[in-house]
Amino acid sequence: MKTRGIWIVLTLVAVAVVIFLSLRRGGPRVPQAYLYDVEQYREAETQVPLPYKETARWPLALREPRAVAVKGDGPVVVVGDRVALVLDAAGEELRRIELADEPRCVAVADVVYVGFLDRIVAYGLDGEKQAEWETLGEQAYLTGLAILGDEVFATDYGQRVVWRFDAEGKMRGRIRSASKSDGFVFPSPTFDVAADGDGLWVVNSGRRRVEQYSPQGKRGTMWGRSSMELDGFSGCCNPTHIAVMPDGRFVTTEKGLPRVKVYAADGTFAALVAGSVQLGQDAGLLDVAVDAAGRILVLDAADRSIRIYEEQPDDG
Amino acid sequence: MTDNDQKQTSRREMLRLVGRVGVLGCLASLAGMLTGRLRAGCIEAGPACKGCPDQDGCDLVTPPTVWQLDPAKCTQCGQCATDCVLAQSAVRCFHTHALCGHCKLCFGYFEPGARVLSSAAENQLCPTGAIQRRFVEDPYYTYTIEKDLCIGCAKCVHGCGMFGNGSLYLQVDHELCKNCNECSIARRCPANAFERVPVSEAYLLKGQGEEEGH
Numbered sequence: 001m002k003t004r005g006i007w008i009v010l011t012l013v014a015v016a017v018v019i020f021l022s023l024r025r026g027g028p029r030v031p032q033a034y035l036y037d038v039e040q041y042r043e044a045e046t047q048v049p050l051p052y053k054e055t056a057r058w059p060l061a062l063r064e065p066r067a068v069a070v071k072g073d074g075p076v077v078v079v080g081d082r083v084a085l086v087l088d089a090a091g092e093e094l095r096r097i098e099l100a101d102e103p104r105c106v107a108v109a110d111v112v113y114v115g116f117l118d119r120i121v122a123y124g125l126d127g128e129k130q131a132e133w134e135t136l137g138e139q140a141y142l143t144g145l146a147i148l149g150d151e152v153f154a155t156d157y158g159q160r161v162v163w164r165f166d167a168e169g170k171m172r173g174r175i176r177s178a179s180k181s182d183g184f185v186f187p188s189p190t191f192d193v194a195a196d197g198d199g200l201w202v203v204n205s206g207r208r209r210v211e212q213y214s215p216q217g218k219r220g221t222m223w224g225r226s227s228m229e230l231d232g233f234s235g236c237c238n239p240t241h242i243a244v245m246p247d248g249r250f251v252t253t254e255k256g257l258p259r260v261k262v263y264a265a266d267g268t269f270a271a272l273v274a275g276s277v278q279l280g281q282d283a284g285l286l287d288v289a290v291d292a293a294g295r296i297l298v299l300d301a302a303d304r305s306i307r308i309y310e311e312q313p314d315d316g
Numbered sequence: 317m318t319d320n321d322q323k324q325t326s327r328r329e330m331l332r333l334v335g336r337v338g339v340l341g342c343l344a345s346l347a348g349m350l351t352g353r354l355r356a357g358c359i360e361a362g363p364a365c366k367g368c369p370d371q372d373g374c375d376l377v378t379p380p381t382v383w384q385l386d387p388a389k390c391t392q393c394g395q396c397a398t399d400c401v402l403a404q405s406a407v408r409c410f411h412t413h414a415l416c417g418h419c420k421l422c423f424g425y426f427e428p429g430a431r432v433l434s435s436a437a438e439n440q441l442c443p444t445g446a447i448q449r450r451f452v453e454d455p456y457y458t459y460t461i462e463k464d465l466c467i468g469c470a471k472c473v474h475g476c477g478m479f480g481n482g483s484l485y486l487q488v489d490h491e492l493c494k495n496c497n498e499c500s501i502a503r504r505c506p507a508n509a510f511e512r513v514p515v516s517e518a519y520l521l522k523g524q525g526e527e528e529g530h
Contacts (some may be wrong), residue, residue: 030394033443034467036474038428185455187417188481206419206455226421228429235479236419256423256479 040227041257044249045275048230052262052273052296056308058091065208067115067285068299068306069145071108073292074124078101078299078306082113086125089291091306097127105154113152115142120154120169132170141189144203144241148215157200162202165217170199175202175217182207190240190255191287192261201244201250201296210250210267223267230261231269245288251288251296258283260309261300273309275300349505381512383499384520387485390508392470392477396486399501400468406493407468407486407501409446409461412523415483420455424476424484441471483522489517 029303065080074092076087084104086095105115111130112123118140122130141158154163157300162175177183185206192203199220200213228234239252248265258281260273273296280302287299296309383405396407421433425447430439435449446465450458468486476484502510513520
């Protein structure tokens with residue numbers, strides 16, 4: 001009887017050891033030193049107030065949406081695949097313009113300017129093709145468009161210049177790097193431009209800053225700093241996109257740690273609109289536009305939707 | 317002749333018969349192989365076979381395959397460094413220079429939040445210091461992987477893919493891999509990123525047609 005008890009105890013011990021070893025093997029075994037850790041920076045996003053709220057999300061029937069633009073309080077235009085979708089202010093589709101090629105960027109005023117890899121094509125808001133501008137060459141790689149007065153500006157990642165056109169597509173000049181030692185740096189095709197009464201705001205993403213230029217190409221002020229902190233820009237090439245708000249503030253978007261942020265007119269950090277918690281870690285490039293009411297329209301290519309953010313009244 | 321003698325004779329005859337059948341079988345197999353080889357026009361059938369344009373119709377040999385890691389599926393979990401049967405994993409970091417942004421602030425090289433962009437050990441992301449950083453011209457740098465130091469932890473791959481162009485990625489290095497029937501990394505890979513590929517296409521490199529290397 002005594003021998004039988006010993007055998008039972010030994011069996012139980014053996015089973016316990018096997019279970020312990022198998023559980024231990026199934027658990028995390030990769031040393032912390034091998035893991036890439038940016039959790040503290042994600043955590044920092046949760047420590048700040050979010051004065052903007054996502055008030056709507058417009059799903060897009062596009063496989064690969066690329067860019068968004070808005071005309072004041074008028075229509076919103078989204079390009080992707082080989083179409084341009086003209087939407088009303090509530091996101092309802094008004095028109096679908098078939099395109100001959102893959103669009104890269106878009107701007108809209110009374111005319112819809114669609115940027116392809118090496119050229120710009122102008123369409124009326126009714127969908128009629130108005131003009132196809134001359135090709136910018138084999139090296140061209142257009143990534144951004146902006147309208148300032150009666151001129152159109154296009155950022156060309158391939159040739160590291162900002163092209164200047166009149167409304168008919170006649171080239172009026174180009175903006176090059178301000179200097180070789182402190183000029184444009186683009187490790188990846190993240191070269192955007194926005195415009196307001198102060199001129200052009202060009203994203204110099206490799207230097208993680210925004211630079212002001214006159215239409216003639218004279219560089220003015222610049223803002224932005226390289227930092228993993230919330231008020232700076234991190235990664236190889238951020239911000240990726242920019243838009244100007246009606247009151248002169250800026251909205252920027254970033255990749256890596258996906259973020260949408262608002263900066264004051266002097267370039268100081270004002271607010272986090274949405275971070276990686278809201279957008280998801282797998283969000284791709286996020287184009288952005290702002291309408292006349294100050295609504296921020298973020299094109300979430302991974303989610304194939306437009307997220308609408310509106311500033312919430314301050315309870316205090 | 318006794319019964320015992322009869323039994324011994326029978327056993328001898330039986331062995332002789334088995335021997336004849338064996339020899340005939342071997343000859344038949346050899347003839348079949350030669351016929352098939354001639355039919356396929358193949359002169360390299362066997363372990364050295366690297367596949368050929370006619371391999372679809374080849375019933376002689378299955379082209380040899382090896383383990384490889386699909387960079388598009390890899391989630392940089394770090395297990396390639398710990399789960400290989402070799403003391404230093406056969407999975408190593410590869411770099412497609414044509415995709416690299418040559419960034420001064422490289423997230424595959426520097427710890428996130430590094431205060432100074434220097435090659436001091438405390439700023440480097442790689443736990444073994446396997447990435448060499450060399451100045452090209454301001455603000456561009458070039459990065460190369462020291463193969464012997466790399467342990468395949470994918471820490472740099474994660475940083476580069478998240479914040480940069482994704483020019484760093486993991487591959488099974490076939491100069492090191494033992495090509496186990498059951499790869500211990502593949503068995504535990506949470507992304508099912510390992511697959512058998514023909515030895516003629518042993519690497520799944522980013523930027524096809526561009527210069528690759530460590």
